[in-house]
Amino acid sequence: MxxxxxxxxxxxxxxxxxxxxxxxxxxxxxxxxxxxxxxxxxxxxxxxxxxxxxxxxxxxxxVSIWNFLTGTEWAPHVSPQHSGVLELVSGTLLVAAIAGIVSLTLGLGAAIFLSEYAPERLRRILKPILEVLAGIPTVVYGYFALTFVTPIFQSIFGPDQVSVFNALSAGIVMGLMIMPMVSTLSEDAMVAVPRSLRDAAYALGATRFEVATKVVMPAALSGIVASFILGLSRAIGETMIVKIAAGATPNLTLNPLESIQAMTAYIVQISGGEAAQGSIEYKTIFAVGLLLFLMTLGMNIIGRLVISRFRQKYE
Amino acid sequence: MNDSSSTKMKGSSHSMRIWRDRVFVAGFVMAVLIGVAGLFALMFDVLLDGLPFLDFDFLTSYSSWEPHKAGILGPLGGTLWIVALTALFTIPIGVGTAIYLEEFASKSRLNRLIELNIANLAGVPSVIYGLLGLAMFVQFLFNGSRNVTAGALTMTLLVLPIVVIASQEAIRAVPSSYRDAAYAMGANRWQVVKSVVLPQAMPGMMSGIILALSRAIGESAPILIISSLVVVAFIPTSPDSAFTVLPLQIFTWIGHQNPDFRGIAAAAIVVLLVVLLSMNGVAIWIRSKYQTRPDQ
Incomplete structure (x- = not known):
């Protein structure tokens, strides 16, 4: 057993x-x-x-790297061939600058309102509405820029002043798209500023505006700067809005009412077209792509460094 | 009351400061309102242009050279294929990466490198993914065939960081006491993950996955490079079919010489937005429904 x-x-x-x-x-x-x-x-x-x-x-x-980076004429497909990327870079930067101004102004204003002024209930309604903006496909923004924003500018400045494709409409609409990103990241940084700092300022008799600009914003500056850098990087890498609304004319200009061509728009134009593999035209898209990759990568790294290096620690 | 403890700051009187406060509040409110107004203007613009073209036939007919006969059946089918295949590739890889980073990996240099790398990938412009997909999938893997699998693989790489980051957050939100309890009963690491962590983290992961897939639906730049088809009068029938997607069809119609095509572009945008907004709604709903669960 x-x-x-x-x-x-x-x-x-x-x-x-x-x-x-x-x-x-x-x-x-x-x-x-x-x-x-x-x-x-x-x-x-x-x-x-x-x-x-x-x-x-x-x-x-x-094409030597020097000529590529400093040449001011972009015409790789015709001979004599010119492969100076500055015309594309300036187009990209012009649109990104406009988008940056719009998204920083709107995004920072919204962030201050949501974190310092709005009651919790209003904040809960407004935040999701603004975040819908970030989920709308870029091709839709392109349509909006081309069919809604550009006609408005044409009626203000006159149709002969404003090209059908222009940097201004593309930039403004792109700014609208990036605004929620700037506002969410900035707001997160502002909400993280301890209550006690605000209370101290209020106790000294400061107004809400003074608390927001002299206490909260300096304390949250790293987050705000980072949100702005990351937003700009988004703008530089954005494709469809500039492809649809900003034009296909390489153009070294500061006039936002003219047609330009951005780096991303050039890449999709050539890669979607018939450029034979191995031709110089086909190779240009990788050179432009490499430059674009390095630009956005650099900005993203700087953005994250700003967050981690300059973050104020309150414990 | 002691007047010398007055709240005056240098250089500006009390009423001046109050006045400035009010002006700037108005400015901040304006910033929010402009954002909201922009959203409504966009919706209004699209609906106004698109609604006249929107009917059942629009959803069930193929593209045509006549704007009034054109429909979106081809791109709708292509988009469905892209979403299904992208989900198939993205979910195991994305969730797997997140599980590895959160539950299996020690905090070594390699793992910090992987995390940093994922953060950087999230910032790479979508056209660059398009170039990668063209070279790696279309030309190398499929010998020049611009098929729907190549498109989905490209989209997978594009949305992978979203799924990984959302899944990591969901896994991190599972209280460690749950894991400790399972370990104390003798479970090994994989058993803990399989039967305790994953079920708890599921809602958070799901909302991240839905957001990633809605990004894949709306994204057009990489598909413009990969597909490069203008008119598609068929639904892809197999993973190696040629294809187009809804955003790409919209892009093609916007650029059409005949301005009537803008109307059907707007109608297609309405369809696209309805799909995407309901997906986002579901994601938000899942998150809010299950968010408080571990505290019960």
Whole structure:
């Protein structure tokens, strides 16, 4: 009888041990799969860098980097060929500057109102409404800029002054799109400023405006600056709005009413078209893409450094 | 009362400061109102242009050279394919990455590198993903075939950071006492994740996944590079079919010489916005419904 008991329990023990082993093996397999999933993001970055650099090398063998970066005429597809990217960069920066002014003004104003003035109930209604703006596809913004905003400017300044495709409409609409991003990030930074700092200022008799601008904004400055840099980086990388509403004319100008061409718009124009693979025209899109990648990457890194380096710690 | 403890600041009188306060409040309110007004103007503009073209036939017919006969069946089918395939690729990879980073990885250099890398990927412009997809998927993987799988793979890389970051937050929100209880009963790491962490983090992950998929639906720049089809009079029938998507069709119609096509572009925008806003609504609803659960 004792014998059967031990037999039974050894059998049970073995079954438990088998299950343990199976569970252990399952965990091992899952771990491998999870690591593989995590590595895909690294591979994506490697892929982007390798692709852009390797394809651009062919281009920079024919056009020197110096000429590319400082040339003021962009016409890689006609001969004599000119591959000065400044016309595209200036188009991108012009639109981004307008978008930056709009989104910083509106976004920061909204952030101050939502964090310092609005009662909680109003804030709960307004925030989701503003965030809808961030979820609208860019092609829709392009349509809005082209069919709504541009006609308004044409009726104000006269149709001969305002091109159908212009940097101003694209920039303003893009600013509207980026506004929720600036306002959410800035507001987060302002909400993180401790109540006690505000109370101290109020106790000294400061008005709400003074508390907002002299106490809260300086304390939240890193978050505000970062939101602005990240917003600008969004504007530089944005494609469809500039493609639809800003034009396809490489143009070194500061006049926002003229048609321009942004770097992103150039890339989709050529890559969607018939440019033969291996032609100089085809190679230009990777050189422009590399420059665009470096610009946005640099701004994103600076934005995050600003957040982590200059964040005020209150404990 | 002691008057010398007056609240005056240098250089401006009390009434001046109150006045300035009011002016600026008006300015801040204006900023919010302009944002809201912009949203309403956009909706109004699109509805006004698009509604006359919007009927059932619009949803069930293919594109046409005549604006009044044109419909969005082709791009609607393409968009469905893109969403389904993107979900298929993105969910396991994105959730897997998040589980690895939060539950399995030690805080080593490699893992900090992965996290930093994901944050950077979130900021890479979508056209760059389009170029990557063109070279890696269309030309290398599919030998020049601009098919719907190549489009979905490109979209997967684009929206992956959104899913990873949202899933990480959802996993982090699961109280560690839950894990401790499971470990104390002898569960191994994967068992804890599978039966305790994932079910708890599911609602948060779902809302992140829905937001990522709605981004994939609305995004057009990479698809413009990958698909480059102007007129598609068919629904993709297999993963290697050619395709177009709704935003790309809208883009094509906006650029059409015949200005009547702007009306159907607007009608297609209305359809796109209804889809996206209801997806966002569902995501917000899921989040608010389950947000308070661990505290119960």
């Amino acid at each position: 004792t014998n059967t008991l031990t037999e039974a329990s050894t059998e049970q023990l073995e079954r438990v041990a088998r299950r343990r082993r199976r569970q252990h093996n399952e965990q091992k397999l899952v771990t491998v799969l999870l690591v593989a999933a995590a590595l895909i993001s690294i591979l994506t970055t490697v892929g982007v860098v390798v692709l852009l650099v390797s394809q651009s090398i062919g281009f920079f063998e024919e």
